[in-house]
Amino acid sequence: MALTGVLRPGHTQIRVLDIEQSVDFYTNILGLVQTGRDASGRVYMKTCDERDHHSIILKKADRPGTDFYGMKVLDRKTLDMLDSDLRAYGIATERVPTGDLLATGERVRFEVPTGHLFELYAEKEEIGDTLGYVNPDVIIEDRKGISPIRLDHWQIHGKDLDGSRNLFVDVLGFNVTERILAEDGATDMAVWMTCSNKAHDVAFVRDERSDTSHHAAFLVESWEKLLYAADLLAKKRARIDIGPLRHGITRGTTIYFFDPSGNRLETFCGGYNFYPDMKPYTWTFDEIGSAVFYHTRELNERFLTVVT
Amino acid sequence: MALTGVLRPGHTQIRVLDIEQSVDFYTNILGLVQTGRDASGRVYMKTCDERDHHSIILKKADRPGTDFYGMKVLDRKTLDMLDSDLRAYGIATERVPTGDLLATGERVRFEVPTGHLFELYAEKEEIGDTLGYVNPDVIIEDRKGISPIRLDHWQIHGKDLDGSRNLFVDVLGFNVTERILAEDGATDMAVWMTCSNKAHDVAFVRDERSDTSHHAAFLVESWEKLLYAADLLAKKRARIDIGPLRHGITRGTTIYFFDPSGNRLETFCGGYNFYPDMKPYTWTFDEIGSAVFYHTRELNERFLTVVT
Amino acid sequence: MALTGVLRPGHTQIRVLDIEQSVDFYTNILGLVQTGRDASGRVYMKTCDERDHHSIILKKADRPGTDFYGMKVLDRKTLDMLDSDLRAYGIATERVPTGDLLATGERVRFEVPTGHLFELYAEKEEIGDTLGYVNPDVIIEDRKGISPIRLDHWQIHGKDLDGSRNLFVDVLGFNVTERILAEDGATDMAVWMTCSNKAHDVAFVRDERSDTSHHAAFLVESWEKLLYAADLLAKKRARIDIGPLRHGITRGTTIYFFDPSGNRLETFCGGYNFYPDMKPYTWTFDEIGSAVFYHTRELNERFLTVVT
Amino acid sequence: MALTGVLRPGHTQIRVLDIEQSVDFYTNILGLVQTGRDASGRVYMKTCDERDHHSIILKKADRPGTDFYGMKVLDRKTLDMLDSDLRAYGIATERVPTGDLLATGERVRFEVPTGHLFELYAEKEEIGDTLGYVNPDVIIEDRKGISPIRLDHWQIHGKDLDGSRNLFVDVLGFNVTERILAEDGATDMAVWMTCSNKAHDVAFVRDERSDTSHHAAFLVESWEKLLYAADLLAKKRARIDIGPLRHGITRGTTIYFFDPSGNRLETFCGGYNFYPDMKPYTWTFDEIGSAVFYHTRELNERFLTVVT
Numbered sequence A, B, C, D: 001m002a003l004t005g006v007l008r009p010g011h012t013q014i015r016v017l018d019i020e021q022s023v024d025f026y027t028n029i030l031g032l033v034q035t036g037r038d039a040s041g042r043v044y045m046k047t048c049d050e051r052d053h054h055s056i057i058l059k060k061a062d063r064p065g066t067d068f069y070g071m072k073v074l075d076r077k078t079l080d081m082l083d084s085d086l087r088a089y090g091i092a093t094e095r096v097p098t099g100d101l102l103a104t105g106e107r108v109r110f111e112v113p114t115g116h117l118f119e120l121y122a123e124k125e126e127i128g129d130t131l132g133y134v135n136p137d138v139i140i141e142d143r144k145g146i147s148p149i150r151l152d153h154w155q156i157h158g159k160d161l162d163g164s165r166n167l168f169v170d171v172l173g174f175n176v177t178e179r180i181l182a183e184d185g186a187t188d189m190a191v192w193m194t195c196s197n198k199a200h201d202v203a204f205v206r207d208e209r210s211d212t213s214h215h216a217a218f219l220v221e222s223w224e225k226l227l228y229a230a231d232l233l234a235k236k237r238a239r240i241d242i243g244p245l246r247h248g249i250t251r252g253t254t255i256y257f258f259d260p261s262g263n264r265l266e267t268f269c270g271g272y273n274f275y276p277d278m279k280p281y282t283w284t285f286d287e288i289g290s291a292v293f294y295h296t297r298e299l300n301e302r303f304l305t306v307v308t
Helices: A018-028 A076-088 A160-170 A224-233 A285-292 A301-305 B019-029 B077-091 B161-170 B224-234 B285-292 B301-305 C019-029 C076-089 C161-170 C223-234 C283-292 C300-305 D020-030 D076-089 D161-170 D223-235 D285-292 D301-305
Strands: A005-015 A032-037 A043-046 A058-062 A065-073 A093-096 A105-112 A117-119 A150-158 A175-179 A188-194 A202-206 A212-219 A239-246 A252-260 A264-269 A281-284 B007-014 B035-038 B043-046 B057-062 B065-074 B093-094 B107-111 B116-119 B152-159 B176-181 B190-193 B204-205 B212-219 B239-246 B253-258 B264-271 B281-283 C006-016 C033-037 C043-046 C056-060 C065-073 C094-096 C107-111 C116-120 C150-158 C175-181 C188-194 C202-206 C212-219 C238-244 C253-258 C264-269 C281-283 D006-016 D033-037 D043-046 D056-060 D065-073 D093-095 D109-113 D117-121 D148-157 D175-181 D188-194 D202-206 D210-220 D237-246 D253-258 D265-267 D281-283
Touching: A005 A018, A018 A032, A018 A043, A018 D223, A043 A212, A065 A076, A065 A150, A065 A212, A065 C188, A076 A105, A076 C019, A150 A264, A160 A175, A160 A188, A160 A202, A160 C076, A175 A285, A224 A252, A224 A264, A224 D223, A224 D237, A239 D223, A239 D237, A281 A285, B007 B019, B007 B152, B019 B035, B019 B043, B019 B161, B035 D117, B057 C253, B065 B077, B065 B107, B065 B152, B065 B212, B077 B107, B077 B116, B077 D301, B161 B176, B161 B190, B161 B204, B161 C253, B224 B239, B224 B253, B224 C223, B239 B301, B239 C238, B281 B285, B301 C212, C006 C019, C006 C150, C019 C033, C019 C043, C019 C056, C065 C150, C065 C212, C076 C107, C076 C116, C094 D006, C161 C175, C161 C188, C161 C202, C175 C283, C212 D281, C223 C238, C223 C253, C223 C264, C238 C300, C281 C283, D006 D020, D006 D148, D020 D033, D020 D056, D065 D076, D065 D148, D065 D210, D076 D109, D076 D117, D109 D202, D148 D265, D161 D175, D161 D188, D161 D202, D175 D285, D223 D237, D223 D265, D281 D285
Parallel strands: A005 A058, A065 A117, A150 A202, A175 A281, A212 A264, B007 B057, B065 B116, B152 B204, B176 B281, B212 B264, C006 C056, C065 C116, C150 C202, C175 C281, C212 C264, D006 D056, D065 D117, D148 D202, D175 D281, D210 D265
Antiparallel strands: A005 A065, A032 A043, A043 A058, A093 A105, A105 A117, A150 A212, A175 A188, A188 A202, A239 A252, A252 A264, B007 B065, B035 B043, B043 B057, B093 B107, B107 B116, B152 B212, B176 B190, B190 B204, B239 B253, B253 B264, C006 C065, C033 C043, C043 C056, C094 C107, C107 C116, C150 C212, C175 C188, C188 C202, C238 C253, C253 C264, D006 D065, D033 D043, D043 D056, D093 D109, D109 D117, D148 D210, D175 D188, D188 D202, D237 D253, D253 D265
C-alpha cells in the first residue's frame, strides 16, 4: 500500500485558562465546530471539513500549553506494530484505554526525547463533514470565522532535537523535508518532517525549554482566505503575532496569532507537495530570517521567545 | 515508512502530428520547459517546478494518443518487488533498459486490463527546479505560458475497468477515492484512484474503446492562475473543451483543452487531500452531470465522445 | 467638481411571480439584506455594502421583467437641471413624489427611446453598511449567500438603440466605452456606457423586443468569490446560464443565472477603470463570441434569446 | 458630463541617485515599460496597462524625492478654466510649454500650500497598451516583474495641510474620503482625497517637512498579485517597509518598499469605490494604528519618519 503507517496529526489537547472564553474564540473566531464535552469538562472540536470526531481538545488549566499530540495511524495492526517498534527502539509506551477521550479508540502513548507526550491511535468515530458520501456537494455553507480545513502540523521545542528527529525518522517513518543549521554549519537547529505528501506534519526546534509548543497550525484554502483570517482577527482584536506573509520554509503562507490563553496558533496555506525521493532543503544560520519570514527576512523577538 | 511503493505519475509519452508545432504549444502556451531531444526525435519536457528530467515526452506519429504511462516508485528494491508482485498476479512484465528514455533508469513495463501500457521506474536524473536546495527562493521568475506545477493525473478509458481497478488496488496499492455507478447501481462506470494524499493519481472510465486516453492533467497553483490559463488559451485560439469550472468529483477546479494534435489536456487546481482511512465517494448515474461538471450539471457531447 | 451629474444605477424594480420564494432566493442565495416592505407588498433590499436604503425592489406580478431603472444623481439641483435638460431634448418627464418608494425622495421619470422607464433621484435614506463612519472595521462578518458589493449595471434591449444611446450621451453625460458593430460594420448592435470610472453602468442591445431586460448585474469582490457564487448556485440548484468565465467586453469575469421567476441576474467582477479621455473599444460582428464570452468564443442560444 | 475636471494622477518625476540602476529596478522589478529618454537624460516609463506615453519620469539627482506631481484634466478647455480658477483663488500658475516633457502638451504648474509642485495637463501622446481598440484581447502576455496596472495615488507631507486640502476641494473639485484627526479631535492630521470613483487619488499628511513625499502608489490587480510582488521584492532583496497587509483607510491591501535611491513606493490593491454622496470616514488619533495598518494596529517607526 502506498500510504501506510502514521497518517497525520489527528488531535492535540490544548490548555486554556478559561473554558467558555476559549470555546467562544475557537468556535466564533477560529471557526471550529464543537462536537462534544466530557465528564472532566474537556471540550472537543473539529474543523468543518474534518471527518473524525475531533482534532482539538480544550482543557482548563492554570497555564497555557499543550498536553499531548495525537497522530492517527492506518489501522489497529499498524498501531500494534508501531508500539512494538517503539519499545524495540527503547521508548517506553503506555496504552490509554478506549473511552479516555470521547469517540476515540485505544491510544499508544510515549514521551519523545524533546519531552513531548505523543500518542498514536487507529480509531476515532467518523462523524463526517455534513456533505455525505453519495453525490456530495462541494461546499459547506455558512461557515463561521476563519473556518480552516484541518489541523495541519505542530512546531514544538525541546533540548534533544536529534533524539526526536531520529525517532520520527527511524521508527515512525517520517522524512526530513527542511532543516535550519546552527552557526556551526552541521547541527540541526530546527527540522521539518513529514509522514505524507505535505511539506510538514511536525517541526522540532532545538530549545532549552523542553516539552514546549511554539504553535499548532490549521490549513486554510487560499491566500484570499488568509486575508479574511487576518481581517477577522484584527476586527476581533485578537493578538496577531505576524502575517500574512510567506515562509521560505515550505513556501507556505501564514498568519501567527494567539488564543486568549496565550497559545500561539497558525493559519497556514500552500506549501509544496513532498515525495520521499526529494532532497531536503537546507537553510544556513545567516539566512534564518528568509527561512522563516521570507518577506521581512528577519525574525521578530516575540516569535523567537514565546513558547507555551 | 509512511509513503512507499508507487509515488506518482512520472511521465507520459504523447503522440503528436507535428513536432515543432507541438513544441511551440507545449512550451509557449502550456509553459513546459524543454529538457532534451533523443536520437529518435522525441522531445522531453518538464514543468518549471518538477525536479526530475522530464514528465512529458512528445513523439511524432500519424494520430494523437498516448503511448505509455510511467509511474515513479520509491527505489530499486520497490521496483523489483512490484515487478515480482505483478507477475505473481498474472501480469506479464518486460524490462525496458536504462537509456531507452533519456536520463531514465530501467523500467518495468506491463499492459493493464484496459489495454494501456504502464511502466514503473525508480530512477530518473534530477535536474532540479533552478532554486537549489540551500536557502532556496520561493518563486521561479519569468515563467512562460500557463506554467503548471506538475503532471498530476490521467483519465484513461477501456473495456475491462474492473480488471484495471483491481490491479491498481491489489498490486499497486492504490485506493479508490470516488466512483460513478452505472444505471444498475452496482457496476463502476468510472473510478478515481490515488497512491498518495492527492484526490486522484489516475482515473479509469469504462469504455468499449480500450487503450484510449481522455486527458492528462497538470496542476496549477490557484483558481486565479486557472483564469489566466483560460485567458491565454482563448487568446492563442487554442481549443478549449470546457471550463473554468468546478468538478463535483475531487472538488477540483478545471479547464479542459486540446493540443494542436487533438490530445485533450487538463489544467487542474485544488481537490481535497486523501487519506486511506477515508470512505470513497459514490456518485449515482443520474448525478453524473454534477459529478463531472458541478456548475453546469450536465456533460457536453465532446467531453463524452472524444478520446485519443 | 470632478464627479457630477448622474452617479450610478441606484435601484431597479423587478417583477417576481412569488414574493416569499423570491425573498428567500434574494436573501439566502444572492445574499441581499431586506430593508423594508411597503403597503403594496413590495420588498426592498440592498447589498451588505451599499449605504442607501435599497437597490432592489421586488414586486409581485404575473410575469418576470423590470418595471423601472433608477439612477442616483449628485443632488437636488442636478435633478432639476437634468429634468430641464431632458425636456429641452424632447423627452417627457414626470415627477414621482417622495414616499412612493420607501425612504426615497422625489423622482424624475421618463421613457427612453428603447422603451424602458428610467428615473433619476437625488435623495434616499442612508442606512449604512453597519460599519459606521468612525474607525470603521474593514469587513462585515457573517455575510450570507453570494453577498455582492453593489448593484452594478443593467443590460437592456430595445429597438431604438441609437435613440437611447444618444440620450444617455447627449443629456445624461454618459460615455460609450465599448460597442459591437452589426454585419454592416457601421451600425451599433450593442453599446456599453458609463457615467463613472466603471467600465459600464448600462448597456443597450438592439432588439425588436423593446422595453426588455437581459440582466441586472451585481458586483462581487474577486474571482474567488465568483467561484463561491457558482458553487452555491449549483448547490442550491439555481439555473446557471453560463459561467464562471471572462468577458472580452470590459475584461470582467461573470456568472449569469436566473432567479426563480426567470429574471436573469449577473454576478460580475473586475473590469478596467474608464476615464473620459479613453477611446472606446469596437468589436466587429464576426468576433461577437469573443466579445461576450472570451473563453468559449461563442454565444449560447439561451443567452441570445431570453429577455424579460 | 458625469466625470469632468481633474481626471487622475498622470505622471510624477522621481529623483534617483543612479539612472541605470533605477531603470533596472523600475523595469525588471516594478515591471514598468520604458517609453523614452530625453535630451536631459530623463527616462520615461508607463505601466503595461496605461495608454498614455508615461506616468513615471526618472531624473538623476543627488538625493531622492519627487520633483513634481502631474494630473491629467479632461481637455484643453478644462485646463484653461482650472488655470483661471487657480489664479482667482490666489495661486500663482506658470505654463510649461509643450515639449518640455516628451509627448506631453502644455502644463499648468503651481505650488500648493504644503510646498509641492503640482501640474495639470490635458494632452499626452496615447501609445496604448498593445491590445488595440478593435477586438482586443483581455490579457497582456509576458509581463515582467510586479507589473502594476497604473500609477494610482500619492501620499505627500507638508505643514499647511489645511491649505492644500482646501485648494483641492474648493478649486480642483476633490472630495475628502477619509481623515485622521489629531489628538485634539478637531484638526486634520491626514486627509485622503479623490477626484474620481477611487477611494483616493492623493493624501496629505501634516508634517513639518514640507514638500516631501511619503510614497507613490501603483495599482495591482489582486491580493494574489500582491503576494507575488512581495515574493519578488524579497527574492531581489529590495527593501520592503511593510506588508502585505490591509489598510483600515480605503480597505485596500498593500506593500510598501523602497527603490534603490530610497524613494518609498507602494503596490496597492482594492479599496472601495467612492461617490460624492458618501460621507467621509473619520479615524480618531488613538486608532491611527488600525487606520493605517489594520492587521498590526500599530505604525512602524520607519513608516512614520522616512519621507523624501
